[in-house]
Amino acid sequence: MKVLVLGGGGREHALVWKLRRSPRITQLFCAPGNGGIGEDAQCLAVDLKSIDSMTALAARLRPDLTVVGPELPLTLGVVDEFTRRGWPIFGPTQAAAQLESSKSFAKEFLQRHRIPTAPFAICDSIEQVRTALGHFHPPVVVKADGLAAGKGVVIAKSKEEAAGVAAEMLSGKMLGEAGARVVLEECLKGDELSFLVFSDGERVVPLVAAQDHKRVGDGDTGPNTGGMGAYSTPDIIDDQMRGWLVHHIAQPVVAGMKAEGTEFKGMLYCGLMMTVRGPMVLEFNCRFGDPETQPILMRLESDLVEAIEASIEGRVSEGDFKWSVDAAVCVVMASGGYPGTYAVGKRIDGLEDAGAVEGVKVFHAGTAKRDGVYYTAGGRVLGVTARAGSLETAVARAYQACGKISFEGAHYRKDIAARAMKK
Numbered sequence: 001m002k003v004l005v006l007g008g009g010g011r012e013h014a015l016v017w018k019l020r021r022s023p024r025i026t027q028l029f030c031a032p033g034n035g036g037i038g039e040d041a042q043c044l045a046v047d048l049k050s051i052d053s054m055t056a057l058a059a060r061l062r063p064d065l066t067v068v069g070p071e072l073p074l075t076l077g078v079v080d081e082f083t084r085r086g087w088p089i090f091g092p093t094q095a096a097a098q099l100e101s102s103k104s105f106a107k108e109f110l111q112r113h114r115i116p117t118a119p120f121a122i123c124d125s126i127e128q129v130r131t132a133l134g135h136f137h138p139p140v141v142v143k144a145d146g147l148a149a150g151k152g153v154v155i156a157k158s159k160e161e162a163a164g165v166a167a168e169m170l171s172g173k174m175l176g177e178a179g180a181r182v183v184l185e186e187c188l189k190g191d192e193l194s195f196l197v198f199s200d201g202e203r204v205v206p207l208v209a210a211q212d213h214k215r216v217g218d219g220d221t222g223p224n225t226g227g228m229g230a231y232s233t234p235d236i237i238d239d240q241m242r243g244w245l246v247h248h249i250a251q252p253v254v255a256g257m258k259a260e261g262t263e264f265k266g267m268l269y270c271g272l273m274m275t276v277r278g279p280m281v282l283e284f285n286c287r288f289g290d291p292e293t294q295p296i297l298m299r300l301e302s303d304l305v306e307a308i309e310a311s312i313e314g315r316v317s318e319g320d321f322k323w324s325v326d327a328a329v330c331v332v333m334a335s336g337g338y339p340g341t342y343a344v345g346k347r348i349d350g351l352e353d354a355g356a357v358e359g360v361k362v363f364h365a366g367t368a369k370r371d372g373v374y375y376t377a378g379g380r381v382l383g384v385t386a387r388a389g390s391l392e393t394a395v396a397r398a399y400q401a402c403g404k405i406s407f408e409g410a411h412y413r414k415d416i417a418a419r420a421m422k423k
């Protein structure tokens with residue numbers, strides 16, 4: 001079969017790398033792809049901001065299946081359009097993708113369905129923010145309502161700071177339209193968990209869980225990013241917790257969406273905080289996580305195509321997934337300045353040596369290839385991912401590989417999975 005992957009980041013490289021291993025696939029395309037993806041799939045130009053562009057590409061290729069990586073095409077309604085034309089595609093409709101594209105939609109949905117989440121207030125003006133702040137104790141979390149690539153969340157230490165950030169967001173200066181509405185939230189404490197489930201609109205089947213590292217700096221310091229590294233192990237949560245998360249969070253979300261006429265099919269990413277009061281939802285994403293997908297797919301032993309088809313056709317089951325008992329970890333190497341402004345076009349050296357480290361796969365995110373040489377082309381550049389029988393060995397392998405790679409301004413966290421190893 002012919003498969004098209006939309007996107008061009010580290011997550012899409014991992015998807016393509018895994019799909020390539022399916023005996024069912026004869027032709028694999030990725031649009032726009034990136035420097036590294038070109039080794040596993042044929043990369044083609046596309047504008048992910050344009051439904052017309054994606055439709056024109058698919059009309060030309062006629063893939064048997066399209067897999068959508070990033071949130072933007074989903075939010076614009078690519079699934080609605082392809083489905084209307086009878087083209088198989090994996091992901092939720094535009095209406096269902098609101099779980100990610102609007103934080104106020106997600107919070108009100110959670111409240112309606114009594115699914116645990118932090119107390120919150122939705123504000124459209126600075127006056128509303130000032131009034132609402134009366135009900136919060138600092139630190140206060142200030143979130144832009146719309147999509148902001150993981151950068152629309154600020155944890156303010158004081159009410160004054162919260163009001164200042166909210167004012168910036170509301171003015172449109174900070175994040176444009178995405179900040180025209182803000183959500184204030186109580187700040188939760190605990191370990192974060194990325195709990196992803198395949199949904200066929202009715203049933204859910206969880207993937208192995210992972211933990212992301214959102215802050216740019218070691219020890220969870222500095223601003224939030226799209227994610228600086230992630231790991232997944234067999235014992236990150238036990239079976240009892242996994243069952244609880246399915247029955248009290250993932251399943252009620254999917255049932256609630258169906259009951260409200262916005263059936264959710266595709267990948268539901270539940271971003272959770274494991275608090276002393278129990279797990280609470282921080283956010284939803286309507287797609288695979290980046291960088292969580294890199295270690296998660298390294299642990300998947302069964303065929304990803306089968307699972308995706310089962311989800312589209314309304315028949316997902318636990319039997320579709322076989323997982324390795326190995327641990328896997330991904331360390332993101334980023335451009336100097338990321339998550340702020342950064343330069344691109346820096347030559348990347350050492351990729352071959354890094355890829356030769358046992359158990360390591362270097363997934364490309366923001367890279368471009370010219371005349372056989374790789375250059376940086378984005379904020380998150382590489383996802384250096386390693387698999388091993390223990391988390392300690394996987395981490396050691398990933399950092400050994402990172403040490404072999406160099407490009408001007410490169411930075412990465414040195415403490416990915418460190419907290420898990422201490423436990």
Ligand code: AMP
Nearest residue numbers: 118141153185186187188214271282283
């Ligand atoms: P979100 O885009 O809503 O997931 O937020 C991005 C990140 O901000 C999360 O992964 C957390 O690290 C942090 N965050 C979001 N909401 C809260 C909260 N209520 N309390 C503490 N941290 C939060």
Ligand code: GLY
Nearest residue numbers: 226227289290291
């Ligand atoms: N790693 C967080 C995300 O995919 O949104």
